[in-house]
Amino acid sequence: MIADSLIVERGISAGDAWITVSPETAHDALAALKGEGYRLLVFLTCVDHLADSSRPKWPGRYEMVYQLRNMDSLEQLRVRAFVDGDPPHVDSVADLFPPANWDERETYDMFGVIFNGHPDLTRILMPDDWVGHPLRRDYPVGGETVEFSEEHESWQTAPEKA
Amino acid sequence: MSDSETGTIGQGVTVQRTGEHGAFGGELLTVNFGPHHPSTHGVLRLIVDLDGEQVKRLTPVIGYLHTGIEKQAEALRWQQAVVVTDRHDYLSPPINNLAYALAVEKLLGVDVPPRADALRVIMCELTRIASHLVWLGTSGIELGASTMLMYCFRERDTILDMNEEISGFRMHTSYIRPGGVMADATPRFMDMLDKFCDKMPGNVDEYEALLTMNPIFRSRTIGIGRLPAEDAKVLGATGPMLRGSGVKWDLRKNMPYSGYENYDFEVPTSDLCDCYGRYLVRIKEMRESVRILRQALDRLPDGPINVDDRKVLPPPREELETSMEAVIHHFKLFTEGYSVPAGDAYAAVESGRGENGCYVVSDGTHKPRRVKFRAASFVNLQPLERMAMNHMVADMVAIIGTADTVLGDCDR
Numbered sequence: 001m002i003a004d005s006l007i008v009e010r011g012i013s014a015g016d017a018w019i020t021v022s023p024e025t026a027h028d029a030l031a032a033l034k035g036e037g038y039r040l041l042v043f044l045t046c047v048d049h050l051a052d053s054s055r056p057k058w059p060g061r062y063e064m065v066y067q068l069r070n071m072d073s074l075e076q077l078r079v080r081a082f083v084d085g086d087p088p089h090v091d092s093v094a095d096l097f098p099p100a101n102w103d104e105r106e107t108y109d110m111f112g113v114i115f116n117g118h119p120d121l122t123r124i125l126m127p128d129d130w131v132g133h134p135l136r137r138d139y140p141v142g143g144e145t146v147e148f149s150e151e152h153e154s155w156q157t158a159p160e161k162a
Numbered sequence: 163m164s165d166s167e168t169g170t171i172g173q174g175v176t177v178q179r180t181g182e183h184g185a186f187g188g189e190l191l192t193v194n195f196g197p198h199h200p201s202t203h204g205v206l207r208l209i210v211d212l213d214g215e216q217v218k219r220l221t222p223v224i225g226y227l228h229t230g231i232e233k234q235a236e237a238l239r240w241q242q243a244v245v246v247t248d249r250h251d252y253l254s255p256p257i258n259n260l261a262y263a264l265a266v267e268k269l270l271g272v273d274v275p276p277r278a279d280a281l282r283v284i285m286c287e288l289t290r291i292a293s294h295l296v297w298l299g300t301s302g303i304e305l306g307a308s309t310m311l312m313y314c315f316r317e318r319d320t321i322l323d324m325n326e327e328i329s330g331f332r333m334h335t336s337y338i339r340p341g342g343v344m345a346d347a348t349p350r351f352m353d354m355l356d357k358f359c360d361k362m363p364g365n366v367d368e369y370e371a372l373l374t375m376n377p378i379f380r381s382r383t384i385g386i387g388r389l390p391a392e393d394a395k396v397l398g399a400t401g402p403m404l405r406g407s408g409v410k411w412d413l414r415k416n417m418p419y420s421g422y423e424n425y426d427f428e429v430p431t432s433d434l435c436d437c438y439g440r441y442l443v444r445i446k447e448m449r450e451s452v453r454i455l456r457q458a459l460d461r462l463p464d465g466p467i468n469v470d471d472r473k474v475l476p477p478p479r480e481e482l483e484t485s486m487e488a489v490i491h492h493f494k495l496f497t498e499g500y501s502v503p504a505g506d507a508y509a510a511v512e513s514g515r516g517e518n519g520c521y522v523v524s525d526g527t528h529k530p531r532r533v534k535f536r537a538a539s540f541v542n543l544q545p546l547e548r549m550a551m552n553h554m555v556a557d558m559v560a561i562i563g564t565a566d567t568v569l570g571d572c573d574r
Contacts, residue, residue, distance in 0.1 A: 014268040014507035040398060042510070043536040047523050054504035054525040067508055067521070067536075071395070074417055078508070099398030099541050106540075110232075125225040125573055134233055135532075141237045 002032040018078035023064070026081040027091040030066060034096055038068035038077060041097035044104065046111040050137040060084040062113060066093070083113070092118040110135035188214055193555070197226045203300065203562060204569030206543075215554045220547040224540075228573040235533040239499035240266060241339060243530060247520070248334040250535055251571035253293040256285040257513040259338035261520035262533070264419060264509035266340040269502050269524055272471055276463045278342040279421040284355065284458050285328070285337055286420075286511070287451040291362070292321040293514035294444045298369060301441075301563035305382050307373060317365050320358055327351045341475045342468030352459065359456045366448050374445070383437035387549040387561035390435055397545040401516025401538055402447065403565060406440030408433040413512040420511075425454045437564040444514075444566075474500050499528040508536075515539055515566055535574055539567035 006029040009020040021029040047063040049055075060082030068077045083090050092115035094101040104115045105124040112133035115121055123130060132139055182190040190211050197207035205226035211219035231250050235243040247262040248255040260282055267274065274282075295314040302310025322332040328351045329335040329344055337344045347355075373379045389399070394407040404411050412429040414422040430446035432439030468475050476495050477488035504526035510519035516538030523532040542565055549565075550558045 013505045014271075016268075016506075016508055039395070042508075042517070042519065043521065043534065045521065045532075045534045047506075047532045049525075049531075052525045052531065065506075065521070067519075071411065071416075076508075078506075097398070098396060099544060102540060102544055123225075125228040127225070134230060135236075139233075141233060 002029055002036065006032065013078075016076065016078055018080060020059075020080045020082070023060075023081040023083045023090050026064065026066075026079070027093060027096075030068075030079060030093050031096055033068055033077065033079070037070040037072060038075075040069045040071055041093070041100055041103075042067040042069050042076075044093070044100050044107065046107045046113055046135075048111060048135065048137045058082065060088075062088045062111060064090055064107075064113070087112045087114050089114045089116055091116050092121075094118055109133065112136065182211075190218060195558075197223070203567060206562065206567070206569055206572075208546075208558070208562075210550075210555070210558070212555065216552055217550045217555065217558060218552075220550050220558075222543050222546055224543065224569070224572055226573065227569045229570075231574045232533055232535065236530055238530075239528050240502055240530060241495075241499055243533060244336050244339045245334075247535070248336055249570065250537065250574045251513060251515065251518060251539070251568050252333065253296055253568050254286075254289045254513045254515075254518070255334050255336070256282070256289045256338050257511055257518055258520075258535075259336060260286060260420065261509055261511045261518050261535075262522070263338050263340045264511065265507045265520045265522045266502060268507035268509060269505055269522065270340065270474060271503075272341060272469045272474065274342050274469055275466045276421070277346075277465045278467045280458050280462050281343050281347060281467060282338050282420050283422065283425070284347075284455060284462075285325075285335070285343075287454050287458070288321050288324060288355075288358075290514045291448050291451050292318050294448050295321075297444065297514070297563075297566045298373075301560075301566075302373065302379075304559050304563050306378050307376065310369065310372060313365070313368060313372070317362065320354070324351060324354050324358070327354060341471065342466075346467050347462075352462075355455065355459055359452055359459060362452045363449060366445060366452075370445060373441070380438065382557070382560055383441060383564070384434070385436055385438075386553060386557045387437045387564065388435050389545055389549050393548060394435075394545065397548065398541045399516070399545055400541065401512065401514070402440050402443045403516060403542050403545070405429065405431045406443045406564075407435045408439075413510055413517060417510070419509070422454075425457050427454050437560050440564040440566075447514075501526060501528050502530075510536065513538055515568065515571065516542055518571075535571075537571045537574060539569070539572040540574075543567050543572060 006021055006025050007019050044066050049058045049061055062083045064081040066079040104118055107113050108121050109123045109126050110133055190213055193210045193212055195208040195210055197205040207223040209221045210217055231246050234246045247258040251258050295318040299311035299314035325335050326332045329337040389407050391407045391409050394404050408431050410429050410431050415429050427450045430443050432442045472491040476492050481488040502524040504524050506523040508521045510517050518538055519536030521534040522530055525531040549561050
């Protein structure tokens with residue numbers, strides 16, 4: 001396991017092992033874990049803890065989640081990092097794990113997380129001119145009207161900036 | 163065509179000059195391929211820079227089939243979200259259901275009874291065959307073997323009939339749900355499955371007779387779209403993409419779920435690392451799936467098909483007439499739903515395309531805080547440039563075909 005100085009908290013959730021690292025050292029921690037055999041980044045995503053009362057105080061609104069796997073020993077590890085700010089910033093890991101490239105673009109698209117050092121941080125699923133980040137909890141469901149319906153007055157009614 | 167001009171050369175294909183010069187002295191040409199091109203298996207758009215007819219740069223553009231499934235799942239209750247999981251990889255709904263159900267069951271801490279596990283395995287293997295059949299039929303058409311589709315859809319239709327018999331739906335079955343499965347297998351379903359298991363190996367022989375030694379098919383796939391094992395691992399490829407590169411990795415074997423460890427089956431691999439290797443892997447996988455189906459059918463255990471937990475699943479209809487408690491549970495489940503303990507869980511299953519995972523986060527309420535699908539197609543599209551580099555435009559079609567991406571899965 002990596003140096004204790006990098007780990008803020010560790011535990012097991014529903015049988016899955018996880019560690020929490022600080023967002024500043026997330027890149028270093030993931031590089032160290034990759035050196036230890038966790039070579040596959042299964043996925044990378046973000047969770048928005050806006051108004052989440054399951055914990056009295058969350059360390060940050062956005063939780064970055066990296067699921068790693070060691071394909072030889074079959075061990076899995078989830079790495080978390082809590083970030084705040086508008087927009088939140090975190091270092092890109094696309095240099096360590098090539099599949100992170102699209103995952104980070106998707107996370108930027110959906111949550112507005114800025115990945116420092118990403119080679120091409122552009123929207124991937126939503127149109128390039130889209131306003132707002134749909135998977136944020138304060139982005140309403142049904143926030144835009146259905147095209148060609150009576151309520152749809154202009155071609156592009158962007159929802160208010162999330 | 164002048165320097166700034168853009169021309170159209172057929173449905174869904176536009177071209178533009180780049181001003182750069184290629185190795186043959188000509189100018190690199192940017193070709194926009196798709197998103198509505200028939201060979202892109204949905205709505206995949208590729209921006210390709212060509213030197214003569216050789217691919218020099220390739221950028222996949224995705225998102226044309228984005229339907230906000232993850233956002234929709236957050237707005238639904240835990241048991242309602244099963245329905246949207248059907249729709250992301252629309253060729254393998256039970257496998258998507260299973261990933262979601264396993265993740266939610268992990269958080270709930272419930273284990274499903276053995277009969278439910280066996281029925282889940284049956285549905286997943288049927289779906290895997292159906293998904294490979296769609297792939298085989300459409301890839302056959304693209305590579306000049308138009309009759310393939312007729313043969314493949316004949317067996318696929320049998321599988322859809324079985325889906326209809328067991329769940330009432332032909333495609334989006336929503337059959338597997340947290341806590342068990344929707345309904346028990348009927349005698350007619352068992353009969354159909356028995357006939358299918360007897361017939362299918364012969365049908366696979368038919369497909370092989372049409373393609374495996376077919377000189378046109380072989381010349382269009384052998385040596386095309388090579389993806390060495392090391393590259394496949396680094397780029398995160400899973401499923402037949404990885405096994406076609408000679409890596410023996412299958413979640414059903416390596417990290418078994420739903421009792422796959424009790425079945426005797428092989429994990430086919432191919433050291434060819436090319437389109438033909440991926441074709442061979444999928445053909446062998448269909449045969450292995452039939453073996454699993456036969457074992458599951460012969461050993462199908464008796465017993466309940468759902469967990470005996472009234473907080474997760476509604477009570478049987480008969481109990482509602484005699485038990486007040488059953489009425490209360492029924493009412494609570496259909497008005498509020500159940501709450502899942504706060505926490506997060508990840509469950510991964512092997513779909514026809516690779517690792518199909520579901521990461522769920524609960525804040526302790528009756529709706530998910532976050533549902534993330536780890537889509538195999540999304541990751542398997544990224545090695546496309548690596549595979550298509552320096553190949554001809556026509557080979558790109560074979561490469562997209564054997565990557566077997568479902569754009570609904572990719573864009574979610």
